[in-house]
Amino acid sequence: MELLPVIISAVVGIVVGTGGVVLYNKKNENGGRSRADDIVRKAKREAQDIVSNARKQADEISDRNKSEENERRKEWTRTENRLAEREKTLDGKLDTLEKKTEKLAREEKEIEALKGEIKDIRTKQHEKLEKIAGLSKAEAKEKLMKMTENDIKQDLANLVAKEQKEIKHDIDESAQAILLTAMERMSSEVTADRTITALKLPDDEMKGRIIGKEGRNIQALQRATGVDILVDDTPGMVVLSSFDPIRRQVARYALERLMKDGRINPSSIEDAVAKAEREIEKEVVRAGEDAVREVGLVGIPRELVHLLGELKFRTSYGQNVLLHSVEMAHVAGMIAEEIGADKRIAKTAALMHDMGKAVTHKIEGKHAEIGAELAKKYGMPDDIVHAIAAHHDDIEPTTPEALIVKICDALSAARPGARNISAENFAERMRDLENIATSFPGIDKAYAISAGREVRVIVEPKQIDDLSALKLARDIATKIEATMSYPGIIKVNVIRETRAVEYAK
Numbered sequence: 230m231e232l233l234p235v236i237i238s239a240v241v242g243i244v245v246g247t248g249g250v251v252l253y254n255k256k257n258e259n260g261g262r263s264r265a266d267d268i269v270r271k272a273k274r275e276a277q278d279i280v281s282n283a284r285k286q287a288d289e290i291s292d293r294n295k296s297e298e299n300e301r302r303k304e305w306t307r308t309e310n311r312l313a314e315r316e317k318t319l320d321g322k323l324d325t326l327e328k329k330t331e332k333l334a335r336e337e338k339e340i341e342a343l344k345g346e347i348k349d350i351r352t353k354q355h356e357k358l359e360k361i362a363g364l365s366k367a368e369a370k371e372k373l374m375k376m377t378e379n380d381i382k383q384d385l386a387n388l389v390a391k392e393q394k395e396i397k398h399d400i401d402e403s404a405q406a407i408l409l410t411a412m413e414r415m416s417s418e419v420t421a422d423r424t425i426t427a428l429k430l431p432d433d434e435m436k437g438r439i440i441g442k443e444g445r446n447i448q449a450l451q452r453a454t455g456v457d458i459l460v461d462d463t464p465g466m467v468v469l470s471s472f473d474p475i476r477r478q479v480a481r482y483a484l485e486r487l488m489k490d491g492r493i494n495p496s497s498i499e500d501a502v503a504k505a506e507r508e509i510e511k512e513v514v515r516a517g518e519d520a521v522r523e524v525g526l527v528g529i530p531r532e533l534v535h536l537l538g539e540l541k542f543r544t545s546y547g548q549n550v551l552l553h554s555v556e557m558a559h560v561a562g563m564i565a566e567e568i569g570a571d572k573r574i575a576k577t578a579a580l581m582h583d584m585g586k587a588v589t590h591k592i593e594g595k596h597a598e599i600g601a602e603l604a605k606k607y608g609m610p611d612d613i614v615h616a617i618a619a620h621h622d623d624i625e626p627t628t629p630e631a632l633i634v635k636i637c638d639a640l641s642a643a644r645p646g647a648r649n650i651s652a653e654n655f656a657e658r659m660r661d662l663e664n665i666a667t668s669f670p671g672i673d674k675a676y677a678i679s680a681g682r683e684v685r686v687i688v689e690p691k692q693i694d695d696l697s698a699l700k701l702a703r704d705i706a707t708k709i710e711a712t713m714s715y716p717g718i719i720k721v722n723v724i725r726e727t728r729a730v731e732y733a734k
Contacts, residue, residue, distance in 0.1 A: 382694075382695075382696070383695065385696070386694075386695035386696050386699070389696070389699060390699065393699075426468070426469040426477050426478075426480075426481050427466050427467070427468050427469075428466065428467045428468075428469070428481065428484060428485065428488075429465060429466055429467075430465050430466065430467060430488075431488065433465075435488055436460050436467070438491075438493045439458075439460060439467065439484070439487075439488075439493060440460060441493065441494070445495065446493050446494065446495065446498065447460070449495040449498045449499075450480070450483070450484070450498050450502075453483075453498055453499060453502040454476055454479055454480035454483065454502055455471065455473065455476045456469050456470065456471040456473075456476050456477055456479075456480040457469070457470040457471060458470075458480070458484075467484065469481055469484070474542035474543055474544060475509060475513075475539065475542045477542075478505075478509055478542055479502060479505045479506055479509050480502075480505075481505075482501075482504075482505035482508055482509065483498070483501040483502045483504070483505040484501075486501045486504065486505065487501050509542075512538070512541070513535060513538035513539050513541065513542075514534070514535060514538055515538070516537070516538040516540075516541040516551060517534035517535055517536070517537040517538030517539075518534060518538070520537050520538070520551060520554070520555050520580065521534055521537065521580070523555060524555060524558040524559065524562075524576055524580050525562075525576070526558075526573070526576060526577055526580065529577070530607040530608065530609075532607055533581060533584065533603070533604070533607055533609075536584050536587045536588070536603065537551065537554070537580065537581065537584060537587075538551075539587040540554060540583060540584070540586065540587055543583075543586050543587060545583070545586070545642075548642070550583050550586055553583070553641050553642070554579065554580050554581070554582065554583055555580065556641050557579040557580070557582065557634070557637040557638060557640075557641050558576045558577075558579040558580040559576075560579075560637045560640065560641070561575040561576055561578070561579035561630075561633050561634060561637045562575060562576040562579075564633050564636070564637070565629075565630065565633055568629065568633075570629040570630050570633060571612070571629075571630055574610065574612045574613055574616070574630045575616070575629075575630045575633045575634065577609070577613050578612075578613045578616035578617055578620075578630060578631070578634045579616075579633070579634050579637055579638075581600060581604060581609075581613070581617060582597070582600065582616070582617050582620045582634055582638060583596060583600065584596075584599075584600040584603060584604070584617070585597060585598070585599030585600030585601075585602075585603065585617075586600075588603070595621070595623060597617060597618055597619075597620055597621045597623050598618060598623060600617045600618075601614045601615075601617045601618035604617055612628055612630055612631075613630075615627070615628060615631055616628065616630050616631040616633075616634045617634070619631045619634075619635065620634045620635045620638050621635075621638075621714070622635070622710070658677075658681050658713070658715065659677040659681050660677075661712075661713060662675075662677040662681060662684050662709065662713070662719070663675045663676065663677050663684070665705065665708050665709055665712065665713070666684050666686045666705055666721075668708075669701060669704065669705060670692070671688050671689050671692035671693040671697075671701070672686055672687070672688055672689075673687045673688060673689050674686075674687045675687070679720075681715070681719065682718070682719055682720065683719065683720040683721075683722060684705070684709075684719060684720070684721050684722065685722045685724060686701070686702075686705065686721065686722065686723045686724065687724050687726075688701065688723060688724070688725050690725050690726060690727045693723075693725055694725075695725065698723045698725045699723075701723050702721045702722075702723040705721045705723075706719070706721045709721070
């Protein structure tokens with residue numbers, strides 16, 4: 230490739246020189262032949278020089294190429310030698326591996342043979358042991374298992390009881406710390422509401438006006454309000470009796486207005502009741518808004534705020550439901566903050582958990598179910614709906630917020646003086662606890678003590694062993710949870726006593 234330009238240059242020089250001579254001859258054919266010959270000779274010399282230089286360059290390039298080729302051949306020779314040495318080394322390693330493989334195969338055969346001999350020896354030993362002991366392998370295994378079970382049964386029962394006690398202690402400590410932290414930050418007054426309202430009469434003449442001619446005024450007032458009005462039971466007092474607190478409050482406002490005005494007749498009674506109902510409506514809305522504002526929530530639909538306000542005039546065992554709900558919301562927020570749950574969901578669900586009680590006289594069903602349906606109807610999130618529906622275990626609580634609402638409900642209801650329970654209900658609950666305990670087999674006696682917060686169960690020691698006692702305690706507790714409603718917790722204490730008596734003669 231390097232010689233080609235030189236040769237081309239030489240050829241071009243010759244052609245140019247020859248062309249010049251020919252052209253010159255045509256123009257000076259008669260007068261300048263000698264000059265043309267000189268030019269031709271000069272061109273030939275130049276062409277010869279160019280060709281000579283080209284040959285020299287070609288020889289140099291050829292020598293250089295030969296040198297490079299020799300170097301490459303030497304490099305190829307060295308590479309071939311290295312490959313040959315590696316091939317030789319690999320062949321040696323393959324031979325070594327083949328020898329090791331053959332050795333391992335022989336050793337495996339020897340091991341298999343030894344395994345077979347050991348198996349035969351063990352079989353013969355088992356046969357001899359079975360002949361000596363008079364028991365088969367399965368019978369000996371069963372007997373050994375029974376002996377082992379009897380030996381470790383008591384140890385296992387003690388271990389299970391110890392582990393349960395330690396786990397319960399740790400859980401109780403953590404739960405108590407969280408609950409105490411929330412309770413000490415929340416302090417509210419506890420007042421019990423009643424189903425009657427008493428109004429003081431200014432004089433006996435007012436009693437006559439309230440009754441009216443042939444009782445028409447009191448009858449009109451009772452029809453308009455739906456409240457029983459008692460004027461003769463307590464001197465100087467008018468008693469309003471109704472299980473509907475809103476109606477009772479309407480009657481109170483209306484009667485106060487009538488007594489202040491002094492004019493009492495069917496027409497004025499209707500006007501007073503209408504005005505009282507409007508006042509109560511305003512008070513309901515204001516109570517709901519105040520509750521939501523106190524808890525620190527926003528975005529609650531107005532319909533749900535109105536239902537919350539109605540709870541101001543609802544009671545549960547004498548406990549005001551709205552105050553109970555507000556207290557629960559505060560405690561739920563604190564507990565959610567302690568354990569890392571969603572604070573807003575816990576507070577919202579706690580505030581609205583008893584919302585169904587505002588309409589239980591209008592809609593049939595349990596208040597937890599009704600409250601959940603109302604919350605879902607007005608667009609509340611599913612977590613809040615679930616927590617409302619699960620706060621009385623009508624469904625299984627599956628979220629931390631639902632468990633918080635359930636705990637706060639029991640905590641608020643169980644506060645001393647929060648709720649009034651009649652003696653009949655208390656005695657009935659005690660009997661139910663004892664009946665549930667005695668419904669299990671192997672029970673000798675059962676006693677409900679500590680105001681129904683503990684059940685002591687005495688079992689027949691011949692029918693119930695230590696492991697069965699642990700299972701029995703769990704079963705009784707599970708049945709109590711499934712069949713009874715109660716605040717707080719109930720301790721199930723299963724007692725098994727074994728006495729060994731002997732006489733020395």
